[in-house]
Amino acid sequence: MLNIIFGPIHSRRFGKSLGVDLSPGLKQCNFDCLYCELAPAPTMDAYVDVVSVEEIVSAIKQALEVHKDIDFITLTANGEPTLYPHLSELIDEINTFKGNTKTLILTNAANIDDVKIQDALLKLDEVKLSLDCATQKCLQKLDRSHSGIDVENIKAGMLEFRTKYTGSLIIEILIVKTLNDSKEEIDKLNAFLLKLNPTRIDISSIDRPPAYAVQAVSYEDLLSISHLFDSSLAVYIASRKKAEMTASPYSDEEILDTLDKRPLTLEDIEVLFDEQSQNRVQNLLRKDKIKSVSTNGVEFYKKA
Numbered sequence: 597m598l599n600i601i602f603g604p605i606h607s608r609r610f611g612k613s614l615g616v617d618l619s620p621g622l623k624q625c626n627f628d629c630l631y632c633e634l635a636p637a638p639t640m641d642a643y644v645d646v647v648s649v650e651e652i653v654s655a656i657k658q659a660l661e662v663h664k665d666i667d668f669i670t671l672t673a674n675g676e677p678t679l680y681p682h683l684s685e686l687i688d689e690i691n692t693f694k695g696n697t698k699t700l701i702l703t704n705a706a707n708i709d710d711v712k713i714q715d716a717l718l719k720l721d722e723v724k725l726s727l728d729c730a731t732q733k734c735l736q737k738l739d740r741s742h743s744g745i746d747v748e749n750i751k752a753g754m755l756e757f758r759t760k761y762t763g764s765l766i767i768e769i770l771i772v773k774t775l776n777d778s779k780e781e782i783d784k785l786n787a788f789l790l791k792l793n794p795t796r797i798d799i800s801s802i803d804r805p806p807a808y809a810v811q812a813v814s815y816e817d818l819l820s821i822s823h824l825f826d827s828s829l830a831v832y833i834a835s836r837k838k839a840e841m842t843a844s845p846y847s848d849e850e851i852l853d854t855l856d857k858r859p860l861t862l863e864d865i866e867v868l869f870d871e872q873s874q875n876r877v878q879n880l881l882r883k884d885k886i887k888s889v890s891t892n893g894v895e896f897y898k899k900a
């Protein structure tokens with residue numbers, strides 16, 4: 597039997613998530629990202645190996661019988677889940693039995709300009725779209741997109757989808773050394789994201805062995821990159837490598853200055869600020885100089 601279900605995986609942000617692989621047999625993707633954790637593969641614009649909706653639904657139902665406390669059903673793939681030809685029908689089916697469990701898709705967004713894909717995604721509770729590049733040159737080099745995929749269409753599709761979608765829209769940016777970490781590329785991403793106004797932006801770097809010889813950026817680099825985004829955007833550093841940083845002392849003023857430049861999560865605060873400074877944060881919170889705002893599972897601290 598194919599491995600359609602994986603997990604549940606427990607994460608601070610999503611709680612208990614049940615992964616559903618829409619391409620369990622082989623990698624089927626319209627990108628061949630340099631950082632992909634799957635082996636390199638030729639790109640395609642349609643699945644050649646398709647599992648039936650019935651088979652996927654039955655696998656999910658069986659898993660939900662075993663795991664009664666799932667918070668999220670996460671649609672993903674060994675490749676790109678929106679290339680699954682029966683996506684809309686599958687989501688309709690899941691919605692008939694999911695109850696209070698939320699649904700989420702992780703997609704590279706290459707098809708987000710397709711109204712049929714938008715209509716399918718509208719039926720999900722949360723949508724996470726990848727956007728590593730704001731320029732076509734970067735997209736072709738880093739994500740090695742299938743021919744005909746144009747970053748301008750992706751951006752236009754995202755903006756169109758944003759006007760219709762009422763759920764949580766998360767943008768994921770994976771930063772790779774020398775490929776999309778320049779100020780120029782980030783400035784362009786920032787300008788676009790200000791227009792899009794997503795619920796949250798997750799930035800991270802490679803933390804699993806990549807398909808090609810590319811390098812991760814450090815947590816410190818991610819932190820500097822996060823400062824290049826407008827402070828009105830909720831940027832979350834989704835890195836597992838935070839622990840390498842040494843926490844430093846911050847005065848009240850420095851804390852307020854830092855939070856003015858960019859809202860920080862509790863995780864960031866624990867990494868960056870030493871214990872006394874963390875106590876100062878709590879004091880400033882009590883004095884209403886700082887406020888905490890929650891954006892779908894992630895708590896941000898901001899200057900009040």
Ligand code: SF4
Nearest residue numbers: 625627628629632675
């Ligand atoms: S979009 Fe995802 S699955 Fe496809 S190549 Fe990129 S990282 Fe791999």
